[in-house]
Amino acid sequence: MFTEALLVSVQQPAVQQDVMGWIFQLIWILAFIVIWIYGQRIQTTLMLREIEGSLVRLKAMRDRGRQMVISAIKEIGKPNEDPTARVDRLLEHVDIEPVSLDPTGIIRRLEHIIDVRDFRLKDEVRQMAPQADETQINNLTNVLEAALALNQIYKIVRHYYLMGKKTLSFYIILQIQMILPLIMRESEAFASALRAFMLGQPIGDGAGALVAARLMYGREKRLIAQDTVVSEIDLEGRKAYVIKAKGPGGNVGKPGEAIKQIIEGEEGRIALTIIIDAAQKLEGEKPGEVAEGVGVAIGGPGVDKYKVEEIAAKYKVPLSAVLIKEGIEDVVSTMRKEIVDGVEEAIERVKRLIRENTKEGDTVIIAGIGNTIGIAQ
Amino acid sequence: MEEGGVRRAPIFFMAVIIVMLVMSLAALILALVAYLTQNTIEYMNVILSVSAIALSVYLLIQMRRKPPSLGFETLKVSTVIKCVKCNYESVREFERGDYVLKEVGSCPKCSGTLHIYSIFREVKEREKTY
Ligand SMILES: [Zn+2]
Numbered sequence: 186m187f188t189e190a191l192l193v194s195v196q197q198p199a200v201q202q203d204v205m206g207w208i209f210q211l212i213w214i215l216a217f218i219v220i221w222i223y224g225q226r227i228q229t230t231l232m233l234r235e236i237e238g239s240l241v242r243l244k245a246m247r248d249r250g251r252q253m254v255i256s257a258i259k260e261i262g263k264p265n266e267d268p269t270a271r272v273d274r275l276l277e278h279v280d281i282e283p284v285s286l287d288p289t290g291i292i293r294r295l296e297h298i299i300d301v302r303d304f305r306l307k308d309e310v311r312q313m314a315p316q317a318d319e320t321q322i323n324n325l326t327n328v329l330e331a332a333l334a335l336n337q338i339y340k341i342v343r344h345y346y347l348m349g350k351k352t353l354s355f356y357i358i359l360q361i362q363m364i365l366p367l368i369m370r371e372s373e374a375f376a377s378a379l380r381a382f383m384l385g386q387p388i389g390d391g392a393g394a395l396v397a398a399r400l401m402y403g404r405e406k407r408l409i410a411q412d413t414v415v416s417e418i419d420l421e422g423r424k425a426y427v428i429k430a431k432g433p434g435g436n437v438g439k440p441g442e443a444i445k446q447i448i449e450g451e452e453g454r455i456a457l458t459i460i461i462d463a464a465q466k467l468e469g470e471k472p473g474e475v476a477e478g479v480g481v482a483i484g485g486p487g488v489d490k491y492k493v494e495e496i497a498a499k500y501k502v503p504l505s506a507v508l509i510k511e512g513i514e515d516v517v518s519t520m521r522k523e524i525v526d527g528v529e530e531a532i533e534r535v536k537r538l539i540r541e542n543t544k545e546g547d548t549v550i551i552a553g554i555g556n557t558i559g560i561a562q
Numbered sequence: 563m564e565e566g567g568v569r570r571a572p573i574f575f576m577a578v579i580i581v582m583l584v585m586s587l588a589a590l591i592l593a594l595v596a597y598l599t600q601n602t603i604e605y606m607n608v609i610l611s612v613s614a615i616a617l618s619v620y621l622l623i624q625m626r627r628k629p630p631s632l633g634f635e636t637l638k639v640s641t642v643i644k645c646v647k648c649n650y651e652s653v654r655e656f657e658r659g660d661y662v663l664k665e666v667g668s669c670p671k672c673s674g675t676l677h678i679y680s681i682f683r684e685v686k687e688r689e690k691t692y
Binding site: 205209212213234377382384385386387395398403415432434518519520521523524525535536559560561562 | 577585589592607658659660665677680683
């Protein structure tokens with residue numbers, strides 16, 4: 186049909202050509218008008234599609250994460266019953282923040298909620314994995330938390346996607362589409378965290394803990410707060426209390442509480458407190474770069490940070506920070522070579538800070554912050 | 563997510579792309595016919611149709627592209643073992659149960675304690691000049 190028509194049009198040119206030309210002109214003009222009027226609608230559809238693509242990936246990550254948790258628990262914990270139902274229940278776990286309408290004592294209340302949550306999660310894991318030792322329980326809890334994070338992210342993105350689809354509101358869709366690249370980066374980080382946690386490999390966040398571990402290796406340690414160890418060492422002729430979370434299980438410990446107890450125990454006679462932590466780098470900065478500053482370099486919900494600031498202000502203890510820079514995708518995935526090199530650099534910086542800011546015979550506190558998974562002491 | 567929604571969208575898009583492809587092919591044929599019969603080249607038609615064909619082919623390739631990895635694949639992770647006393651050092655692949663500062667036997671050179679000094683992965687990145 187088409188070829189015949191074509192042949193006909195070839196044989197009788199002029200008039201027919203003209204008509205065809207007009208038709209095409211009209212089609213292009215129509216297309217132009219359609220794009221003009223329905224441009225935003227088309228853009229909305231395209232954005233929805235982009236979100237949908239990411240959502241499919243997020244779902245795959247979530248499912249894979251869930252599968253990994255279940256198989257890890259089965260493999261390590263040798264449970265008597267199938268943990269699937271329990272894992273599914275835990276993946277829906279929610280934390281309810283304390284009321285902030287009356288902020289008095291909110292930190293104390295927040296700490297309590299965090300403590301209860303940690304205890305509950307660990308207890309659930311312990312019940313699911315009766316054969317696991319303490320280190321493995323901590324690691325499995327970390328695996329569970331990463332899977333939980335993936336599940337939450339997936340559900341939030343899905344919420345906005347479905348809302349956008351229902352309302353076709355450009356602005357609802359725009360909100361999620363704008364931050365989607367960041368969300369994807371974060372979920373990819375959690376996905377790689379799952380593997381690191383399962384194998385018990387040190388992660389980027391543990392850079393601070395690794396600094397402390399290097400300093401206290403081979404010395405006597407004691408437990409000072411929950412999951413937190415301290416060691417008294419001699420560094421550059423000063424007495425140094427080195428603090429880190431107890432490894433090699435996945436723990437962050439309670440560095441705030443530990444620092445508070447030491448400062449109180451020494452009645453404030455601390456010449457310097459140095460806190461070493463991993464910090465998020467800006468794009469363009471090299472991973473493993475070391476920076477110095479003042480203040481309390483402790484991330485997380487703020488409980489530890491608050492405690493240290495409070496006690497340091499009370500006794501006028503100077504606070505120094507040594508930061509090891511890393512990207513968001515490195516924080517929870519297996520530690521990079523550059524970060525290990527950064528740790529060596531950070532140790533030198535700590536020594537220099539002590540030499541320059543304190544006298545021999547002074548007492549200092551060195552706290553390595555971060556998840557100490559895969560790092561003993 | 564509704565399963566239907568996921569499948570419908572690609573079909574809709576495929577239809578749009580195919581319509582675009584057919585239209586631009588027709589425009590191209592028209593231009594060709596014009597050239598054969600009148601010896602004139604309709605640049606506008608040719609440019610529009612060629613770019614539309616390129617765009618639709620690109621979209622088709624995009625749609626068929628395999629989804630990028632989910633970030634679960636095993637990375638190459640190395641374990642560095644050092645002697646506490648001398649400068650003996652060895653590197654091997656990470657094994658389950660390894661952790662930093664774990665003691666792993668004695669040194670073949672001086673029979674001091676061997677411990678895991680560090681565990682890391684290496685990432686190859688292009689050198690940046692800015
Ligand atoms: Zn040796």
